[in-house]
Amino acid sequence: MDGWPLVALVYATQGLAGDLVGRALGGARPARLERLAQALLLGPAAIALQMMLLSLLSIPFSLPVVLGPWWLAAAVVWRRSRRAAAPMAAVAPAVPSRASARATAVLVSLVLLLFAVLVWIGLRTPVFDSDPLNNFAFPARLFETHRSLAGDVIADLRAVGHLEYPPLVALNEALVFMAAGPERLRAVMPFFALPWLALQLLVLSAACRRLRWELAVPLSLLALLVPEAFALGTVGLADLRLAATVLLLATTGAALLRQPGGPQAARFAAAAIACALTKIEGLSLAVAAAIVFVPALTVRRRLSLRAGAAAELATLAAAALWPLYLAAHDAAIGSLDPGAVRASSSGLLERFGQAARGFFAFALSSPVASRFYGPLWQLAVLAAIVGLARRAARRETCALLVALAAHVGLYCLLLAQASQPVEWTLQAAGLRLLTHTIAWPLLLLVVALAV
Amino acid sequence: MPVPRPDGERRTAAPGRLVALAAAVLLAGVAVQARHFVPRLLALDRQARTVTALLEGPESEVDPALSQVFAWRSLPALAARIPEDARVLLVSGTFFPAQYHFYFQPRPFTFLQPLEPRLLQTAIERHPAMAETLRDQYARLEAKGLRLTPERLHAELSRADYLVLFRRPEPPVEPGIALELVARDDVAALYRVVRG
Numbered sequence: 337m338d339g340w341p342l343v344a345l346v347y348a349t350q351g352l353a354g355d356l357v358g359r360a361l362g363g364a365r366p367a368r369l370e371r372l373a374q375a376l377l378l379g380p381a382a383i384a385l386q387m388m389l390l391s392l393l394s395i396p397f398s399l400p401v402v403l404g405p406w407w408l409a410a411a412v413v414w415r416r417s418r419r420a421a422a423p424m425a426a427v428a429p430a431v432p433s434r435a436s437a438r439a440t441a442v443l444v445s446l447v448l449l450l451f452a453v454l455v456w457i458g459l460r461t462p463v464f465d466s467d468p469l470n471n472f473a474f475p476a477r478l479f480e481t482h483r484s485l486a487g488d489v490i491a492d493l494r495a496v497g498h499l500e501y502p503p504l505v506a507l508n509e510a511l512v513f514m515a516a517g518p519e520r521l522r523a524v525m526p527f528f529a530l531p532w533l534a535l536q537l538l539v540l541s542a543a544c545r546r547l548r549w550e551l552a553v554p555l556s557l558l559a560l561l562v563p564e565a566f567a568l569g570t571v572g573l574a575d576l577r578l579a580a581t582v583l584l585l586a587t588t589g590a591a592l593l594r595q596p597g598g599p600q601a602a603r604f605a606a607a608a609i610a611c612a613l614t615k616i617e618g619l620s621l622a623v624a625a626a627i628v629f630v631p632a633l634t635v636r637r638r639l640s641l642r643a644g645a646a647a648e649l650a651t652l653a654a655a656a657l658w659p660l661y662l663a664a665h666d667a668a669i670g671s672l673d674p675g676a677v678r679a680s681s682s683g684l685l686e687r688f689g690q691a692a693r694g695f696f697a698f699a700l701s702s703p704v705a706s707r708f709y710g711p712l713w714q715l716a717v718l719a720a721i722v723g724l725a726r727r728a729a730r731r732e733t734c735a736l737l738v739a740l741a742a743h744v745g746l747y748c749l750l751l752a753q754a755s756q757p758v759e760w761t762l763q764a765a766g767l768r769l770l771t772h773t774i775a776w777p778l779l780l781l782v783v784a785l786a787v
Numbered sequence: 788m789p790v791p792r793p794d795g796e797r798r799t800a801a802p803g804r805l806v807a808l809a810a811a812v813l814l815a816g817v818a819v820q821a822r823h824f825v826p827r828l829l830a831l832d833r834q835a836r837t838v839t840a841l842l843e844g845p846e847s848e849v850d851p852a853l854s855q856v857f858a859w860r861s862l863p864a865l866a867a868r869i870p871e872d873a874r875v876l877l878v879s880g881t882f883f884p885a886q887y888h889f890y891f892q893p894r895p896f897t898f899l900q901p902l903e904p905r906l907l908q909t910a911i912e913r914h915p916a917m918a919e920t921l922r923d924q925y926a927r928l929e930a931k932g933l934r935l936t937p938e939r940l941h942a943e944l945s946r947a948d949y950l951v952l953f954r955r956p957e958p959p960v961e962p963g964i965a966l967e968l969v970a971r972d973d974v975a976a977l978y979r980v981v982r983g
Contacts, residue, residue, distance in 0.1 A: 453828070457831050457832060457835050460835035460836075460838065460839055461831075461835045461838045462838070462842070464842065464855055464856065464859045465855035465856070465885075465886075469855065469886045469889060473889065474886055474888060477888075477889050477892050478892060481892040481893035482892075482893050489893075494897060494931040494932065494933060495886070495888040495931075496884060496886065496927055496928070518863065548806060550806055550807075551810055551813065554813035554814045554816070554817050555813055557817045557820075558813060558816050558817050558820055561817065561821055561823075562820065562824075563820075563823045563824045563827035563828075566824065566828070567827055567831060570831055706823070708823070710816065710819055710823050710824070711816045711819045712816075715812070715816050781813075785809055
């Protein structure tokens with residue numbers, strides 16, 4: 337395919353944009369693996385926001401217009417960093433033992449090997465049907481060919497598909513489409529494998545930073561071999577990207593709890609914005625994080641009012657951008673159909689309880705969940721018990737359990753409002769919910785063993 | 788002894804026996820995980836071969852229900868022959884829908900397809916695993932006014948510049964409208980609509 341160099345440039349720019357955003361957020365720079373994962377997740381979010389702003393300013397999308405500013409900014413940053421006497425503040429790296437360094441190197445090699453396998457499989461299974469085509473590639477094609485967010489076109493279309501889904505994936509797909517030409521539906525597949533890489537790097541980074549290598553290795557392998565996460569890396573959906581971004585949100589949230597401050601709040605807000613632009617579930621999570629978690633820190637005076645307000649407003653503004661755009665074009669269609677939501681709130685509490693019980697029963701005892709997630713959730717229960725029993729890990733374990741309960745609770749609230757029976761919805765959405773919440777069992781394991 | 792970390796975290800030297808126990812539990816988990824992972828990896832590889840065969844192999848081996856596969860194989864080449872400002876109508880001869888819009892953007896595009904309860908029932912009987920999807924798509928297409936009827940065909944054809952017949956052998960006959968064949972393959976045919 338002639339367009340491969342350009343496609344590679346698009347992927348490189350996504351990573352570059354993420355790195356630049358990470359630098360712009362300031363504060364102590366995360367460790368290398370975490371920084372790479374952050375770049376892979378925040379870069380596409382930054383590019384999506386950039387393309388939304390370009391469209392609002394009536395500047396047509398094109399590769400030079402979208403990619404150029406990032407490379408110019410990179411050149412400026414590179415010149416400045418060469419001139420600057422003092423390097424950026426960075427976390428002082430712990431001196432790893434030789435065994436630990438060797439274990440990390442082996443794990444990173446294994447991650448890269450499996451990532452290569454994932455890309456190889458993905459390139460042989462291009463997007464050609466169902467939700468990946470209808471809900472993501474199709475809006476991407478609209479953005480590509482109309483060179484804008486195409487609100488008027490979306491409003492007038494009589495097509496099958498959820499064109500109202502948050503646009504991060506579709507906008508970045510559109511960019512790959514512009515570069516790839518006729519091979520677009522194949523060239524876009526690595527974009528869906530990258531969140532798997534980001535997820536693994538985040539787990540690896542947390543495990544190697546906090547655990548002895550004897551525990552970090554099996555824990556990382558456990559995450560590496562989650563069948564469903566791996567399989568989702570070959571499918572053109574947004575669920576795995578949301579799962580990885582929720583993990584980033586969780587780790588930045590933990591950092592914000594440990595060291596409340598402007599840069600940490602900005603990193604948390606950036607992760608929340610990435611969630612909001614990825615999926616509707618991510619949008620609800622980001623809004624909840626912005627209106628509950630950040631204000632709670634501010635009220636308890638752990639975070640300055642200014643830093644808290646800036647993080648909160650930035651998250652809410654970015655999260656509202658796409659729904660407002662759709663509303664302005666009268667294009668809110670598909671899954672936001674009010675007919676799908678129960679008119680009365682009767683029995684809401686009962687349905688909520690039913691959904692919550694159903695979710696945990698599905699996670700812990702369903703043969704389907706075992707086949708797709710292995711013993712991850714069962715081990716997480718064990719980890720929670722160990723974490724609560726150990727004084728050193730109790731506080732963090734409690735925080736993680738509260739976060740898990742809030743995340744699942746939010747989903748159950750949405751499920752309880754749907755018109756379909758809760759059992760049916762859980763059966764249809766159970767695996768997806770387990771994917772979105774994968775951050776919590778993994779972090780529970782890290783915290784319980786970090787002693 | 789606790790070792791202070793720059794980011795406030797702590798790592799303590801845990802008793803070796805507990806670490807060994809925790810590592811053993813995790814390794815058992817990894818073994819179980821691997822038992823699920825390896826078959827899934829092989830299944831993904833098989834799936835990739837199947838998809839490659841569907842998209843690039845002999846057409847006669849493709850399940851007639853897989854309209855998306857036929858669309859992938861046929862429509863890009865036909866779309867390339869249509870000017871970007873031309874209005875396109877696609878008339879499908881199959882009950883199984885595809886994402887036709889994708890292939891004809893940015894042209895003004897619409898499609899019509901047969902939607903009969905009888906066809907829905909037959910399709911569900913032949914493909915019970917797709918029952919829910921088929922019912923859902925049927926309802927959506929019906930709600931969007933995409934059912935193929937003589938009146939709608941006439942109205943849409945009188946506006947269209949090009950007509951694509953997808954898995955439908957015979958072109959429609961409408962008074963005052965002539966169809967000039969532009970291109971065709973085994974799946975679809977492209978006509979220029981000439982009025983008057």
